[in-house]
Amino acid sequence: MKHFLRALIQFFVFLYCKCLWRTLKSVTRKVTGRCELQRICYNNKPGARRTLKIESSLKFSKSELLQSAVSVHPDSVEKAIDDIMTLKKINLDANPQLSISLQACLVQIVGYRSLLGEVEKLRREPYDCENPEHEDMLLKLWKTLRPDAPLTGRITKQWCEIGFQGNDPKTDFRGMGLLGLHNLLYFAEHDKAAALQMLHDSLQPRHSKMSKADWEKKTFDKAIGYSFAIVGINITDLAYSLLSSGALKTHLYNVAPEMPSLMHFQQTYSYLMQEFHTFWVEQDPCDIMEFNRIRNKFHKRVLKQLNDPNMALCPHFAASDIHLVNL
Known part of the structure; x- marks a missing residue:
């Protein structure tokens, strides 16, 4: 009761x-002679703060037309804006900038939904060793990270040198599907210097005084750092969770003036990879068994940063140039 x-x-x-x-x-x-959409557009600069308010206003409107606007096809954005202006009886001649501002917001909103669909499709596609395109991407990843060490075969322990768990990397892509490989390859190709440095660091022994002979006797899974590729796939999972939960809207609405694309997502992934590496070193873990604790702590830190509507995680294209900024 x-x-x-x-x-x-x-x-x-x-x-x-x-x-x-x-x-x-x-x-x-x-009192103002303006509807809520007008007030939001006139009182907020372009970016996440404005787009998030417009998105909320549309989603929680009592009008079905406004509610449905957030899920229209990208090609139907202009028509949706015309319908909204008509419904709200807004004079275009007296408000020439309003339709432009609304369209910019709606393009970002439907673009985010479109990006989520694209990322989800890649995540659900399993790695197929019979698919030449999949195999080509995997070999490109090896050649980028280990350019001076040709593979002795497709199934080989050499894969452990770049942080896979076993002789065949395909088994490590099960959780994130092809998305994990796409992200790793993007990072390795677009920010090669940073990727190679991270790979090098991940393979270093904990005690710097260890002799070269002693180090050469060690196996890669006993390195101080972590398994580079496995962590890369795990950070893909983190980036995906930020995207699917809507947490990345703050960042993407600030850095993508039009439709957020897969490039923006992979750019963010590259940022997260480097930030996690720095965070891992700062935490100074005893061994890899602390990975989940440190990952969760890192995840919470990123979520806290994204609570600021002015936050952009990586405003630049090259991951090597990115840093946290307040717009």
Whole structure:
């Protein structure tokens, strides 16, 4: 009975707040002569703060037309804007900039949904060793990271040298599918110097005084750092969770003035790889068994940063140039 009463009270509080909110919106429109969409566009600069407010306004509108605007096809954005202007009875001649601002926001909103679909498709596609394109990407990854060491075969322990767990990397892509390989290859090719440095660091013994002879007797899985490729796939999982939860909207709405693309996502992945490496070194773990704890701590730190609507994680194209900034 107690739980029922609590739920009933919460329901009536919700209805009260909803009615109050709509009343305030109506009064504000009469006083200012502007609808909520107009007020948002006129009072906020381009970027995440404005786009997030527009997205919220559309999603929670009582109008089905406005609600559906956030999920239109990218090719239908212009028509959606025209429909919104007509519904709201906004004079285009008196508000020439409004449709442009609304369109910019809606392009970002539907672009994010489109990007999520593209990323999800790659994640669900399993690595296929019978697919020449998949095999070609994997070999490119090896050649980029180990240019002076030809593979002795397709199935070989050499894969452990770049941080895979076994003789055949295909088994390591199960969790993130082809997305994990796409991201690793993007990072290795577009920021080769940083990737090679991280790979080198990940293979270093914990004690710098260890002799070269002693080090050469060690196996790669006993290195102080971590398995580079495995961590790379794990960071893909982290980036995917940020994207699917909507947390990356803050960042992408700030760095992509138009539609966020796969390039923006992979650029963000490159940033996360380097930041995690720095974070890992700072945490000074005893061994790889601390990976999950440190990863979770890193994840929380990134989420906290993304709570700031002015935050852009990596505003530059090259991962080697990126750093945290407040726009």
